[in-house]
Amino acid sequence: MRREALPPDDPAPAVVPPWYDGSVPADARPAVTLEHVARAAGVSRATASRALTGGGPVSTETQRQVRAAAETLGYVADPVARALVSGRGTRLLVAVVSDSPDVLCWYLARVVTAGAQVLAPEGLGVGVVPVPRQRPAGVLDALARDRTVGGIVLVNTTEQVLAELPRGLVGRTVSIGVGSATVPAVDVDGAGAARRRVEHLVRSGRRRIAMITGPSWLPCTHRPVAAFRAAVREAGLPVRVVPGGFCAADGAAGAATVLARWPDTDAIVASCDEVAFGALAALRRSGRSVPGDVAVAGFDDVPAAELTELTTTTHPVEDIATSAVRAVLDGARDELRYFPSELVVRASA
Amino acid sequence: MRREALPPDDPAPAVVPPWYDGSVPADARPAVTLEHVARAAGVSRATASRALTGGGPVSTETQRQVRAAAETLGYVADPVARALVSGRGTRLLVAVVSDSPDVLCWYLARVVTAGAQVLAPEGLGVGVVPVPRQRPAGVLDALARDRTVGGIVLVNTTEQVLAELPRGLVGRTVSIGVGSATVPAVDVDGAGAARRRVEHLVRSGRRRIAMITGPSWLPCTHRPVAAFRAAVREAGLPVRVVPGGFCAADGAAGAATVLARWPDTDAIVASCDEVAFGALAALRRSGRSVPGDVAVAGFDDVPAAELTELTTTTHPVEDIATSAVRAVLDGARDELRYFPSELVVRASA
DNA sequence: TTGAAAGCGCTAACAG
């Protein structure tokens, strides 16, 4: 048996089993396995496993020795083997709640990439899977049953998705946006972002401020709207809110509605930069000058915002995604957490 | 033994082994395994495996039966188990050659996300790993040794990385950009993009066209430069080329150099949109009007290009990434392939 | 508290 013949001090055995001589390169084998660590520490594989994972009783002394051995040997548990036996999975999925199959937008891309960077050192990967908004249960059940998935990060979460989340996914699912009793959530402080923009506009003399909201089916957009209402009301200003979305077209339509309903509007707060760009275009078409007649403030601080001198608030997408992924890795039992959004004053407001 | 007791027609055994009663939900087990397929087809697991993977001799009739059984049972091979035994890995890594650890840019994000979408249905994931430009060998060797990595997509590939690619990675590595005898490559047709922009500029009356190049350490930027030189020379125009990069600052510096060296320049071709934006800013600072005095054409067609009315050429990043990932999955033996880049005429040129 | 042993689902050598 190869394992018997293995010298304890040889982390990379010279004898290559024949089945590795084929298509798979010999050096694709792990340099150091649990067996090596166990031998170095003078214990069994089982004990070494317990010491390393904390999944059972081990004496403190043994644990110390095993950990030291693992450290010196540079041992990293093979996620593949671990996943096979424990069913913990080798990848984390970003589940995007969406009606359209074309789920690729800059926001999702940033979430996925941040996740990929966090997970790569752990030997894990990320995937993207669309979840139909109307009937999410089918896809969610399939994910729960899929041995390769270790956890889920929910994007564009709705109440329905939260309600229909299979029990098997609880404890390894984290939402970006709204959460529930069983699903912790992380999000940007959209309420603060709304408040800060209103405060800035009021400070600079605006008195008739309108908001173009995000898509109403998306629960995480409700908080900023509520915060906007509260902020303008506190300032003694009229509450002007029109429904919108996240696209430039929504911004153009929203701005048109605003101008039709309240022609004296002197500032527009948009749900995101894209919507602000649409509003900007509509404003110019209507003959209004920005920021002369109407000030415009966006949200996200995308690269184009700097280019077009759009006043906006930041959106730390990478921080949020990283935190969500870490939370999944850590058992998804943290509380809701909001990440700060800062005002970036440029020419448009 | 559980396997013996398993009725052939019960794809999801009712008896749950005790070790699945813990933290791992029972339904995380695969509904139907190779064993079920084999029994249904009346053959051994080994034969079923051969029939399904094509990795050995099987009679056509047996193969047909096994495939039919797999089909009706809805069998999908567990990538985890497959990876464990075959060493084929459970994830694909996007290896970004870069000096800075901050490898996150929109381009990489699009590549990673496209990859994640292609790989998710296969039960595989993606990861991102930075590769130091100066001494890539260490990281590359580690990747070759890592059992969890199934393949590599190289981004920002240099000759040195290609030369130092471990043998174990050959056959499962594809480059986006330049390739080599052992590493197939896919890329955008940057040469065509350069030529098309020059032709458009010449058609619209420009006669003194300068190019701001990409980073010179990046081999895939050389082709567009060569194409630019050839195109202006063919048109009987002076060849004006200054070194640049991919950032707005490179564009600003490049434009300043161009104006200092050839003040009568009437058009600038940029290595990418970001550089074009920088050039635009520098041009305006110098009092030149765009497109009146100087036309500017970019490359990539990022969202901001539409917003700022920048004439540019498209960059089908998702198509390229998808094709690279598929090529890795298929054994990385395809030829070099260029994806077309189309001219998008807007106000700036 | 520890070790021996079983086995996750699959592939590949080997003998028939």
Added chain:
DNA sequence: CTGTTAGCGCTTTCAA
């Protein structure tokens, strides 16, 4: 061409 057998590296029972 097929079945038997032996594991991949790890976790988890179970008995000591």
